[in-house]
Amino acid sequence: MNIIVCVKQTVDLQQVRIRKETREPVLDNIPLTIGNIDKNALEEAVRIRDKVGGKVIAVSAGSEQLTDTIKEALAMGADEAILVISTEFEGADSGAAAAALAQAIKRVEDYGIILLGEGSADNYSGQVGPRLAEILDLPQVTYVSSLEVENGTIKAVRNLDDCFETVEVGVPAVVSVVSEINEPRIPSVTQILKAGKKPKQVFKPEDLGIEITRSITTLSNLAPDQDRKRILFQEGTDKDVASLVSALEAEGLVRR
Amino acid sequence: MAAILVFSERDDIAWQLLGKAAELGREMGLGVAAAALGSADPGGYANRGAQKVYISKNEQLKTFEASVYAEALSQVAKQADAAVILIGSTRRGKELAGRLAQKLGAGCISDAGSLEVKDGRLVCTRNALGGATVATQTITTELQVIAVSPGLGEPIESPETAEMVEVELALKPSAVKVIARSEKGQGAVDIEGAEVLVCVGKGFTRQEDLKMAEELAEVLGGLVACTKPLATDEKWLPEDRVIGLSGKSGKPNLAICLGISGQVQFTVGIRDAKTIVAVNQDPNAFIWQMADYGIVGDLYEVVPRLTAALKG
Numbered sequence: 037m038n039i040i041v042c043v044k045q046t047v048d049l050q051q052v053r054i055r056k057e058t059r060e061p062v063l064d065n066i067p068l069t070i071g072n073i074d075k076n077a078l079e080e081a082v083r084i085r086d087k088v089g090g091k092v093i094a095v096s097a098g099s100e101q102l103t104d105t106i107k108e109a110l111a112m113g114a115d116e117a118i119l120v121i122s123t124e125f126e127g128a129d130s131g132a133a134a135a136a137l138a139q140a141i142k143r144v145e146d147y148g149i150i151l152l153g154e155g156s157a158d159n160y161s162g163q164v165g166p167r168l169a170e171i172l173d174l175p176q177v178t179y180v181s182s183l184e185v186e187n188g189t190i191k192a193v194r195n196l197d198d199c200f201e202t203v204e205v206g207v208p209a210v211v212s213v214v215s216e217i218n219e220p221r222i223p224s225v226t227q228i229l230k231a232g233k234k235p236k237q238v239f240k241p242e243d244l245g246i247e248i249t250r251s252i253t254t255l256s257n258l259a260p261d262q263d264r265k266r267i268l269f270q271e272g273t274d275k276d277v278a279s280l281v282s283a284l285e286a287e288g289l290v291r292r
Numbered sequence: 293m294a295a296i297l298v299f300s301e302r303d304d305i306a307w308q309l310l311g312k313a314a315e316l317g318r319e320m321g322l323g324v325a326a327a328a329l330g331s332a333d334p335g336g337y338a339n340r341g342a343q344k345v346y347i348s349k350n351e352q353l354k355t356f357e358a359s360v361y362a363e364a365l366s367q368v369a370k371q372a373d374a375a376v377i378l379i380g381s382t383r384r385g386k387e388l389a390g391r392l393a394q395k396l397g398a399g400c401i402s403d404a405g406s407l408e409v410k411d412g413r414l415v416c417t418r419n420a421l422g423g424a425t426v427a428t429q430t431i432t433t434e435l436q437v438i439a440v441s442p443g444l445g446e447p448i449e450s451p452e453t454a455e456m457v458e459v460e461l462a463l464k465p466s467a468v469k470v471i472a473r474s475e476k477g478q479g480a481v482d483i484e485g486a487e488v489l490v491c492v493g494k495g496f497t498r499q500e501d502l503k504m505a506e507e508l509a510e511v512l513g514g515l516v517a518c519t520k521p522l523a524t525d526e527k528w529l530p531e532d533r534v535i536g537l538s539g540k541s542g543k544p545n546l547a548i549c550l551g552i553s554g555q556v557q558f559t560v561g562i563r564d565a566k567t568i569v570a571v572n573q574d575p576n577a578f579i580w581q582m583a584d585y586g587i588v589g590d591l592y593e594v595v596p597r598l599t600a601a602l603k604g
Contacts, residue, residue: 047421049421049422050555052421052422052424054424054425061421061424061425130400131394131399134394154538157422158420158421158422159420160403160538161400161402161403162383162390163389163390163393165390166390167391170359170390170394171394175467175468176387176391176468177468178358178383178387179383195383196382196383196384197382198476198477199473199474199476200474201472201473202470202471202472203468203469203470203471204469205468209467209468214538215520215524215538216524251398251400251431251432251433252399252401252429252430252431253429253431254427254428254429255429255430256427256428257420257425257426257427258426259424259425259426260425260563262563262582264568264581264583264584265584266581266583266584266586267584268583268586269586269587270587270588271587271589271590271594272589276587277587277594277597277598277601278601280569280585280587280598281598281601283585284567284569284585287567289567290512290546290602
């Protein structure tokens with residue numbers, strides 16, 4: 037049984053800056069990476085493989101640089117990768133991503149679990165997993181905080197808004213994980229070096245019979261206006277706390 | 293008449309959405325319908341602004357499972373001639389929205405923080421780029437599925453009583469079996485409704501030191517909330533205290549951020565606070581961009597003095 041992990045290429049969000057005058061995000065020259073929760077999904081896949089065998093196959097749809105970005109997943113322990121590459125994936129919506137991933141996954145024989153993060157690092161829409169499950173006509177188990185696979189049965193604990201739910205389902209199934217499921221490993225230098233040599237299959241959307249369509253138009257994408265006073269007091273000047281308290285009193289926020 | 297169809301597995305959220313749908317329906321010339329499925333109490337939906345309430349007590353809807361509910365809603369959507377489907381953006385709601393949208397060939401926006409009609413189209417806002425920005429988006433497919441953040445929309449009392457429509461649904465049993473469920477209920481706190489939040493971050497070095505924050509919160513009549521690592525990595529506080537992109541959003545009058553660097557994954561949950569105060573050692577921390585007032589210094593030194601000063 038093979039394990040598929042869907043990962044998404046995004047800009048490194050830690051490095052996104054906002055242009056003050058326009059409130060627009062500055063995305064030029066920011067390195068691409070895979071999302072943090074994607075790494076939890078990868079870690080879980082590697083753990084399952086080490087227990088039950090098979091291969092971990094990373095599947096992703098993204099830009100030309102994806103062959104490079106995916107090395108992170110291969111270094112973390114994925115055995116091979118299937119990539120769908122097109123410039124049109126930039127800003128594509130969840131429907132387009134799910135369609136591409138589904139066609140790539142159909143190329144894999146004997147997959148038992150399709151793992152992914154509960155949401156991507158950038159958009160966090162949480163749609164790709166359920167959409168994939170629908171396209172592939174598979175059961176879905178989302179928001180999983182604990183996972184076991186034994187004899188073709190998946191046992192999972194789901195972390196929902198108001199409860200934890202323990203469920204069982206036979207393979208194959210789509211499983212999305214939350215970040216508390218595990219601590220993703222940091223690959224060693226040797227693993228990073230080996231990552232480049234692992235097998236990769238690269239497709240263009242047309243190779244898989246996919247047309248990238250858009251169902252969402254973004255009218256604007258701006259940082260929210262934060263009109264803050266930014267009045268700072270230094271600790272140690274004897275008035276630090278007193279000044280803060282009087283400022284809050286003046287605003288009617290606290291009473292003494 | 294084409295309609296806005298509302299569903300949430302939580303009745304209270306469905307009623308909020310019906311209030312919003314009634315408003316949108318008037319502007320867009322659409323009717324309003326609700327789906328009361330499974331354990332929902334249809335009677336409670338009668339005077340909430342819907343003209344029709346579709347009811348099914350089908351055996352397969354007893355427990356919520358996304359693929360079964362998606363199938364059920366897709367059948368209801370056809371009967372209701374739905375042009376827009378609004379779903380409460382809980383975790384269950386989100387997984388349902390994605391699957392339903394795929395089934396119906398619809399575009400879908402989840403976690404919509406606002407919803408209004410502009411030039412006859414529904415326009416939503418939602419966080420993007422990990423919360424660094426807010427994207428204003430519109431769905432271009434004929435049928436639209438929108439998962440709306442809980443709290444948007446107010447329940448209404450309508451003099452008009454909805455027509456109750458029992459629907460026959462063809463549903464297959466789910467492959468997913470629920471073995472156990474444990475409610476999170478005990479000691480639940482309402483971070484989202486709090487007037488004052490004292491938020492704690494990695495500037496705290498030991499769990500027992502959070503007592504300082506609790507004392508400050510008590511003096512202010514507020515609640516203690518935290519950044520994600522304090523709940524998921526350190527497990528010092530339960531997850532229902534997490535503020536941020538993957539946690540909750542607060543709209544307090546006053547938010548005091550202690551030992552929090554101010555990464556966007558956190559600040560996205562607090563940026564609607566009226567006034568933000570921060571205490572942090574690092575003069576270059578991002579949190580200062582967000583703060584109305586702050587003390588640059590050691591929270592271990594500042595917080596007890598602040599609490600004492602507020603006690604008077």
